[in-house]
Every structure is written in C-alpha cells, then in structure tokens.
Amino acid sequence: MSERSSRLSRIALASYGLAVTIFIVLPIALPVAVAFTSSDNLAFPPQGLSLRWFAAALDNPQFMTGLRLSFFIALGSTIMATVTGVCAAMAVARYLFRGRVAVQAIMLLPLSLPAIVLGLGLLFVLPLFGMRNGMVATMLGHALLGLPYVFSMALAAFSNYDSALERASLNLGAGATRTFLFVTLPLIRGGVLAGGLAAFLLSFDNISLSLFLSNNDTLPLRMMQQMQSYADPGVAALATMLLTLSLAALLIIVPAVSRSGSNSK
Amino acid sequence: MRALRPWLWLLPAGCIVVPLFFLPTAMMVRNSVYRDDPVRFIVPDFTFVNYFTVLSDPYYLRVFGNSLWLATLVALIALVMAYPFAHLITRVSDRTRLMLLWVLCLPLYVSIIMRVFGWIIIIGDLGLLNQLLMKIGIVAKPVRILFEFEGMVVGMLHRYFPLMVLPLLASMQKIDPVLLRSASNLGAGRLRTWYSIILPLTIPGAVAGTQLVFAGVLSDYVIPMLMGSTRFPVTAPTIFLEAATNASWAKAGAMGIVLLGIVLAINVVAGVWIGRAAPWTRRT
Amino acid sequence: MTGADQPAELVLRDVRKAFDGYIAVDRCSLSLAKGEVVAILGPSGCGKSTLLNLIAGFEEPDFGDVALRGEIINKVPPNRRNVAMVFQNYALFPHMTVAENIAYGLKARRVSKAELQTRVAGAVALLKLTGFEDRFPAQLSGGQRQRVAVARAIVVDPDVLLLDEAFSALDRNLRDQMQLELSLLLRRLSVTTVIVTHDQQEAFTLADRIAIMKEGRIVQVGPPKEVYRNPADSYVLRFLGRANSLPGVVVQHEGRRCVQVGEGLVVAHDLPAEGEVSVNVRAEDVVISLVPTAAHRHSPARVVLVTSLGAQQRVVLRLDDLQVVAEIPTASIADWDSLHRNAGVYVDLRPGSFIVDQRSSA
Numbered sequence: 001m002s003e004r005s006s007r008l009s010r011i012a013l014a015s016y017g018l019a020v021t022i023f024i025v026l027p028i029a030l031p032v033a034v035a036f037t038s039s040d041n042l043a044f045p046p047q048g049l050s051l052r053w054f055a056a057a058l059d060n061p062q063f064m065t066g067l068r069l070s071f072f073i074a075l076g077s078t079i080m081a082t083v084t085g086v087c088a089a090m091a092v093a094r095y096l097f098r099g100r101v102a103v104q105a106i107m108l109l110p111l112s113l114p115a116i117v118l119g120l121g122l123l124f125v126l127p128l129f130g131m132r133n134g135m136v137a138t139m140l141g142h143a144l145l146g147l148p149y150v151f152s153m154a155l156a157a158f159s160n161y162d163s164a165l166e167r168a169s170l171n172l173g174a175g176a177t178r179t180f181l182f183v184t185l186p187l188i189r190g191g192v193l194a195g196g197l198a199a200f201l202l203s204f205d206n207i208s209l210s211l212f213l214s215n216n217d218t219l220p221l222r223m224m225q226q227m228q229s230y231a232d233p234g235v236a237a238l239a240t241m242l243l244t245l246s247l248a249a250l251l252i253i254v255p256a257v258s259r260s261g262s263n264s265k
Numbered sequence: 266m267r268a269l270r271p272w273l274w275l276l277p278a279g280c281i282v283v284p285l286f287f288l289p290t291a292m293m294v295r296n297s298v299y300r301d302d303p304v305r306f307i308v309p310d311f312t313f314v315n316y317f318t319v320l321s322d323p324y325y326l327r328v329f330g331n332s333l334w335l336a337t338l339v340a341l342i343a344l345v346m347a348y349p350f351a352h353l354i355t356r357v358s359d360r361t362r363l364m365l366l367w368v369l370c371l372p373l374y375v376s377i378i379m380r381v382f383g384w385i386i387i388i389g390d391l392g393l394l395n396q397l398l399m400k401i402g403i404v405a406k407p408v409r410i411l412f413e414f415e416g417m418v419v420g421m422l423h424r425y426f427p428l429m430v431l432p433l434l435a436s437m438q439k440i441d442p443v444l445l446r447s448a449s450n451l452g453a454g455r456l457r458t459w460y461s462i463i464l465p466l467t468i469p470g471a472v473a474g475t476q477l478v479f480a481g482v483l484s485d486y487v488i489p490m491l492m493g494s495t496r497f498p499v500t501a502p503t504i505f506l507e508a509a510t511n512a513s514w515a516k517a518g519a520m521g522i523v524l525l526g527i528v529l530a531i532n533v534v535a536g537v538w539i540g541r542a543a544p545w546t547r548r549t
Numbered sequence: 550m551t552g553a554d555q556p557a558e559l560v561l562r563d564v565r566k567a568f569d570g571y572i573a574v575d576r577c578s579l580s581l582a583k584g585e586v587v588a589i590l591g592p593s594g595c596g597k598s599t600l601l602n603l604i605a606g607f608e609e610p611d612f613g614d615v616a617l618r619g620e621i622i623n624k625v626p627p628n629r630r631n632v633a634m635v636f637q638n639y640a641l642f643p644h645m646t647v648a649e650n651i652a653y654g655l656k657a658r659r660v661s662k663a664e665l666q667t668r669v670a671g672a673v674a675l676l677k678l679t680g681f682e683d684r685f686p687a688q689l690s691g692g693q694r695q696r697v698a699v700a701r702a703i704v705v706d707p708d709v710l711l712l713d714e715a716f717s718a719l720d721r722n723l724r725d726q727m728q729l730e731l732s733l734l735l736r737r738l739s740v741t742t743v744i745v746t747h748d749q750q751e752a753f754t755l756a757d758r759i760a761i762m763k764e765g766r767i768v769q770v771g772p773p774k775e776v777y778r779n780p781a782d783s784y785v786l787r788f789l790g791r792a793n794s795l796p797g798v799v800v801q802h803e804g805r806r807c808v809q810v811g812e813g814l815v816v817a818h819d820l821p822a823e824g825e826v827s828v829n830v831r832a833e834d835v836v837i838s839l840v841p842t843a844a845h846r847h848s849p850a851r852v853v854l855v856t857s858l859g860a861q862q863r864v865v866l867r868l869d870d871l872q873v874v875a876e877i878p879t880a881s882i883a884d885w886d887s888l889h890r891n892a893g894v895y896v897d898l899r900p901g902s903f904i905v906d907q908r909s910s911a
Contacts (some may be wrong), residue, residue: 011278016350017349020346021368024368024371025371026387027379027423028372028380028383030393031386043391044328077464078536079282083277083397085278086277087275090274094271095270107282110390112480115486116501116524117293117484117504120514121288122285143285144286147278151278181346201374208487209502220377235378236379236382242376243379245358246374250374
C-alpha cells in the first residue's frame with residue numbers, strides 16, 4: 001500500500017469519525033443552545049440570549065415537585081440496587097456453589113425483559129402486596145432495573161483483586177462483617193460507584209416504568225407532558241441544568257473510580 | 266451453615282428479583298391465558314384465544330412485523346456505522362479515545378426528553394433540515410421526517426448506536442496486534458488483512474451488539490411514543506394501548522409474552538450463532 | 550564479508566535506526582550467503598529485534614540499505630517482501646485451522662488451489678503435523694504450535710526466513726528437541742535464515758555464523774566455535790559461557806608485566822592496560838590444582854561450594870576476599886575428598902584465555 005493511499009484512508013476515517021460525533025452531539029447540543037433563547041420559539045440559532053427560561057423552569061411548580069420526587073426515587077432505588085447488587089456479586093464472586101452460573105444469568109435477566117411487560121406485570125403484582133402507585137412502587141421498580149448494572153460492575157471489580165486479601169483479614173482475627181466493611185468494600189469501591197451511578201441515572205431518566213408505577217409525577221414524565229402541550233424552551237432549560245449536574249457528578253466520580261481501580265493489585 | 270453463606274448474600278437480591286421480576290412475569294403469563302371481559306376487565310380462565318388473536322389477526326401481525334422490520338433496519342445501519350467508528354477508536358491516541366468514548370456514551374445518560382427536543386429542532390417541520398432544504402430549493406414544503414417512520418429510525422439509531430459499538434470495540438481490542446503483523450509478513454495487504462483476520466475475529470462482538478440493539482429497538486416504548494407515527498404502530502406502544510386505553514389486559518398480556526419470547530429467542534440464537542461462526546471461542 | 554565465497558543473498562549495509570532520539574541500531578552491516586543461517590545474539594534491548602524488523606519491513610532504516618539479491622528493498626512494504634517470520638509467540642490465527650494457517654501466505658500470493666494443497670500437504674508432512682490439519686491453535690500444545698508457525702513460514706518458499714526468539718516460549722526439554730529438529734530442517738531446505746535470540750544454546754545449535762550485538766552495534770561475527778574461543782572483547786567473552794570478572798592490578802613480577810588478582814594470584818599479561826584492571830575469564834579456564842602452581846603466591850583459595858552441573862562441576866572459591874567461580878569436568882576429579890568445603894586449593898588461569906580491561910580509576 002503506498003504512502004499516499006494510506007494517508008487518504010486515514011483522513012477519510014477521521015472525517016467519518018467527526019461526522020458520527022456530530023451526529024451524536026447535535027441533538028444534545030442544540031437544545032442547550034436553544035435554552036438560552038430570549039424568544040418563545042424553538043428557532044435555532046436563538047434570536048436573542050437570555051436566562052429567562054432557566055428562571056421559568058425553576059419557577060415551574062410542576063418541574064420542581066417532579067425534580068424532588070425523581071431525586072428521592074432515584075436515591076432510594078440506587079441504594080436498594082447497590083446493596084442487593086453488591087451482596088449478590090459477593091456471593092457469585094467468592095463462593096463456588098451449585099447454581100452459580102444460573103444465578104449469574106438470572107441477575108442479568110431484567111436487562112432482557114421489555115420494560116412494558118415489566119410495568120404491566122407490576123401493575124398486577126402491587127395490589128398483592130397492598131401497594132398502590134406512587135413513590136415506593138416506582139422506587140422498587142427502578143431498583144430492579146438498576147440491579148443488573150450494579151451487579152455486573154461489582155462483579156468485575158471483584159475479579160480485579162486477589163481474594164487472598166479477605167482470607168488474610170480473617171486470618172488476622174477480623175470477623176466476616178469487619179472484613180467486608182474494611183477490606184472488601186474499599187477494594188471494590190470503583191465498581192460499586194460506577195454501578196451506582198448508572199443505576200441512579202437510569203432511575204432518574206426512566207419513563208417506561210414510571211408510566212405504570214407512579215402518578216405521572218416524576219420529572220421525566222412532567223417534562224414529557226410539558227413538551228407535548230407547549231413545546232417551549234423551558235423544557236430545554238431544565239434539561240440543560242440536569243445535564244450540567246450529571247456531568248459534574250461524572251467528573252467527580254470517574255476519577256474516584258479509576259483511582260480505586262489502580263489501588264487494587 | 267457454611268454452605269448457606271452464598272445464599273445469605275443472595276437474599277437481598279432475591280427479595281427484589283423474585284417479587285419484582287419473576288412475579289410480574291408470571292402475572293403476565295397468567296393474564297395472557299385469562300379472558301378479556303368488556304364489563305369486568307379481566308376474568309380468570311384458561312384460554313389461548315389471546316395468543317390466537319395476537320398471532321393471527323392482521324392488525325397485530327402488522328404491529329409485530331413493523332417492530333421486526335424497524336429493529337432489523339436499525340441494527341443493520343448501526344452495524345455498518347459501528348465498524349469504521351470502532352476501528353477508528355482502536356487507532357487513535359489514548360486521549361482522543363477517551364473523548365470519543367465519552368461522546369459515544371452521551372446518548373446513554375442524557376435524558377431522552379432532551380434528545381427528542383433536539384430532534385424537533387433538527388428534523389421537525391420547522392426544523393433546521395427543512396429550513397436548509399427549502400432554502401436550497403429542493404423542496405417547496407417542509408418534509409415530514411419527525412413523527413414518521415424515518416424519524417423513529419433516526420431516534421432509535423441515535424439511542425442504540427453505543428450499544429452496537431461497545432461490544433464490537435471490545436472484540437476488536439482483543440485482537441493481538443502481532444496477528445496483523447504476521448498477516449502482513451505473509452503477504453496480506455490491508456484489504457485482505459481486514460476481511461480475513463479482523464472481520465472474523467470481531468464476529469462475536471458484532472453479534473452481541475446486534476443482539477442488544479435488536480432487542481432494545483423491539484422493546485422500546487418511549488421513542489416510538491415521542492417520535493413515531495400512528496401510521497406505523499410498533500409493539501410496545503400497542504401493548505400499552507391495549508392495556509391502558511382498551512383495558513384488554515389479557516390481550517396485552519399475550520402480546521407482552523410474545524414480545525418476551527422473541528427477545529429470549531434472539532438471545533439464544535445469538536449465542537448459538539457465536540458458537541458456530543466463531544468455533545475457536547468455544548471451549549473444547 | 551560472507552561466510553562462504555558466494556554472492557550475497559541478504560545484505561545489511563551501514564543500517565541505522567533511531568526512535569525518538571534513542572539509537573536502536575547503530576550502523577550495522579551484515580552479509581548472508583544463500584542458505585546460510587546466521588544468529589544475532591545479544592541481551593534484551595541491544596537492538597536485535599529492531600534489526601529483524603528492518604529486514605522484515607516493519608521499520609524503515611533512517612540510514613543505510615537492506616538489499617535482497619542485490620536489490621535495495623528499503624521502501625518495499627512488509628507484505629511485498631518474500632521474508633517469512635516466525636514470531637516469538639507464533640501469532641497463529643486463532644480462527645483458522647492448522648491447514649488454513651499454513652495456507653495463508655500461499656492464498657495471499659494467489660497460488661492455484663491445486664498447487665496450494667500440494668504445498669500445504671508437503672509442509673504438514675515435513676513438520677510432522679499430519680493428522681492435525683483440522684485442529685485449531687487453541688487445541689495444540691506449545692511444540693505443535695511452533696511447528697505450525699514454522700510450516701506457515703517455509704511453505705511460501707521465502708527468500709529469507711526470520712526467527713524472532715522462536716524458542717523462548719518452550720520449556721527446557723522441548724526447546725532442546727525442537728532446536729535439533731529445526732537445525733536439521735534448515736540444513737535440508739537450505740533456506741537463508743536470520744535468527745534473533747538471547748539464548749546462546751539456540752544460536753550455537755542452529756547457526757553457521759553468529760553475530761554478537763551490543764547496544765545497537767555488531768561487535769563480532771564468525772562461526773560459533775571461533776567466536777567462543779577468540780572473543781573480540783570482554784563483553785563477548787562474558788556473554789558466551791559463564792565468566793568471572795575479577796579486579797586486579799598490573800604489577801612487575803620477575804621482570805615481566807603481570808596482573809595480580811587478590812593477594813595470591815599473578816598471571817602473565819601483555820596487553821596495554823595499566824594500573825587497575827578487570828580480568829575477565831571463563832569459569833572453565835580457571836584451573837584448580839592441589840599443589841601450588843607457578844602463578845600462585847600466597848595462601849590457597851578456599852572451596853566454598855561445589856555444585857553438580859552433570860558433566861561439569863561448578864566450584865565456588867574464595868580467593869582472599871574475592872569470589873571466583875570455576876568449572877571442571879566431573880570426570881577429571883580423581884580425589885573427591887579434596888574438594889570438600891573449606892579445602893585449600895591452588896588457582897591458576899589458563900594462559901591466553903582471559904581478557905583484561907582497564908578499570909576506570911577513581
């Protein structure tokens with residue numbers, strides 16, 4: 001292959017990469033830009049710049065109550081998913097028992113189940129436990145969605161260090177609980193954080209399950225209603241603020257994840 | 266007591282998975298064999314009439330067919346788009362790679378609402394694309410892309426593209442670079458190296474990615490609802506329609522179980538396919 | 550220039566390659582006749598792998614030429630050169646069977662199907678792989694994988710065969726066996742071969758000539774026995790065989806220039822070095838006797854440890870405050886009792902066998 005054609009193919013590949021990047025970024029970047037508009041419409045580029053829509057979004061009671069609710073739901077479901085996921089990963093990673101492979105597959109099963117089937121099914125199951133639509137129901141549903149993510153990331157974190165460390169702790173006299181809290185958890189911190197973050201975002205943005213389990217009052221649902229009725233930049237403004245928050249959270253968490261990863265072994 | 270240890274650790278997860286996963290699935294199965302009653306919504310029975318309806322009535326067949334067609338199209342486009350992109354990621358510097366991966370994963374953690382908003386701006390009737398087309402003079406009236414089949418394809422593609430790239434990338438990165446050197450040493454040019462070494466060795470990743478995208482598009486509810494058209498009904502919104510609007514819970518149950526069946530079948534087929542196409546990954 | 554009086558098949562002329570300011574290959578020249586097997590021997594980091602990559606075409610020389618049968622191939626891409634390489638970990642294509650791996654180079658050369666099958670079958674038989682044609686690399690043992698790698702390389706009838714540490718992945722016994730087999734094969738096929746290795750035994754078993762490389766330069770070339778017996782400098786001496794490096798001082802003794810090692814050993818020396826020096830001598834050139842020798846001055850050396858190496862015995866001695874390692878043939882020991890720990894023996898160095906280097910004075 002001559003030098004020139006290999007240069008050409010390199011340029012072509014790079015341009016292609018750029019095109020795909022633009023494809024991915026554009027639908028996300030444009031609403032951010034539009035959120036700063038001073039006018040009432042969604043025209044791009046925005047005709048004037050202003051923060052009025054940000055103020056409007058913060059003033060919107062529907063948005064604010066939705067935000068509060070979604071946050072609590074996400075928090076609750078993340079805690080549940082994290083606790084159950086880490087414990088389950090502990091079982092699969094450190095013990096050889098019959099049915100281990102099956103358990104692993106089952107933990108990942110919720111990923112294959114269409115959300116709509118889950119939602120409909122839950123609708124019928126909730127009354128069995130005396131539960132109705134609302135915050136708790138939504139929290140439980142989201143916890144199930146987040147579980148596979150925490151499980152698989154925690155499992156990966158477990159395989160990254162030597163289980164001899166736990167045996168050493170026991171050998172030195174520490175009980176199982178102390179070993180878990182002071183040896184195991186810090187070492188898998190990275191995987192747990194990554195999985196927890198994924199579960200949180202999943203819950204916060206979730207629509208398909210919340211439709212069934214909540215009272216149409218989570219933030220994404222409120223935003224959806226707003227968009228379908230008014231289609232004004234207020235939704236864009238709110239979404240931009242949320243994006244900024246999640247980016248900030250990522251910037252804090254990702255270094256923590258990679259730090260913990262390099263500490264082990 | 267020792268043998269119980271792992272199961273103790275599994276208890277919390279079990280408390281979630283059993284009532285919130287197995288039970289609802291069982292519920293849906295139960296519903297699917299019950300009967301819809303116009304007055305009392307759903308009555309206990311044991312009948313397969315729902316399955317019969319859902320699998321033979323042309324309306325429902327069309328819905329399933331639409332979904333399968335949409336999923337196939339999106340998966341195909343995503344596959345073709347993903348290969349060069351994944352290849353690019355393996356060749357760039359570490360910093361660029363991190364950036365590309367970050368960009369790639371954006372659709373996964375940016376709210377769908379925001380993305381739909383973005384699509385409205387770009388391909389809506391008053392959107393940028395239409396403005397451009399009208400300005401150049403290709404069309405006189407705005408072209409309806411959003412809220413049509415094409416809009417759905419674009420939206421799905423955007424959402425599921427990372428799911429295709431990531432497994433493909435993983436299998437590409439697992440290729441030992443010495444193999445490429447060896448191929449070149451034996452006389453293979455770039456093209457031959459590509460289709461005789463790289464392509465076969467990335468099949469597992471490609472199949473895994475296709476499976477994820479296919480299953481995702483099939484089960485997707487939000488994108489068709491927000492960006493689709495009533496003239497192209499797909500499975501998930503239809504199930505919701507049957508349940509919430511028509512109160513045909515049994516029929517909705519049957520549709521749901523059929524959907525679940527298709528998704529599970531895809532998982533199995535993908536696994537078998539990988540085993541066949543990549544016999545070296547099987548453990549002898 | 551060449552080992553035999555034949556036109557050169559492969560010529561490296563003044564080749565230089567640097568990476569980011571670090572000179573990996575520093576003006577190396579080498580000439581191979583057709584059918585000759587040359588081993589490039591050196592420690593890791595000496596530049597031998599880079600040299601191989603230059604021949605294979607994976608790197609381009611900054612300066613100098615690589616020529617094949619008189620034609621300069623500097624700019625020829627690696628897939629157009631007819632130089633087949635056996636890689637350190639074999640680089641077998643995991644998704645192809647043994648037969649498909651071997652056929653790969655022929656397919657790339659668009660050889661006809663009939664001819665391909667014949668040639669592959671020939672290579673399979675030659676490398677004793679009959680019956681394994683349909684296996685995948687994952688199902689093969691280390692030795693079998695190496696055979697496939699070799700078969701794959703020779704089946705394309707290369708102008709030059711390159712071996713890159715091809716035995717380092719095998720364990721000791723297998724290595725010995727495979728080296729012998731390959732040596733016979735190479736003689737049979739008469740293929741010009743360049744071997745790169747850090748393993749002295751590999752080089753000695755397979756090569757017609759060896760080239761010792763140090764920090765990017767070739768310091769000595771010649772048939773193995775000759776390079777061994779007449780090392781060009783102390784680096785080569787120490788690299789081949791097991792050697793001692795003993796501090797000493799140049800003195801006048803009985804009217805002659807000598808080197809004094811420790812308190813008790815004085816040997817004749819007529820090289821230019823003065824003052825403080827290093828005496829490099831192989832273990833097998835350290836002579837042990839039970840009676841005082843001419844070289845000997847003061848108290849005897851004490852035996853610290855005797856280790857059996859099979860046909861040789863390694864004797865670690867303490868000479869004043871220096872440690873000296875000697876190797877003597879097991880069969881030559883008449884009186885084993887005299888070699889116990891703490892026994893006193895007398896030490897001499899075989900004349901002409903050691904090399905004296907100037908030690909930089911403080």
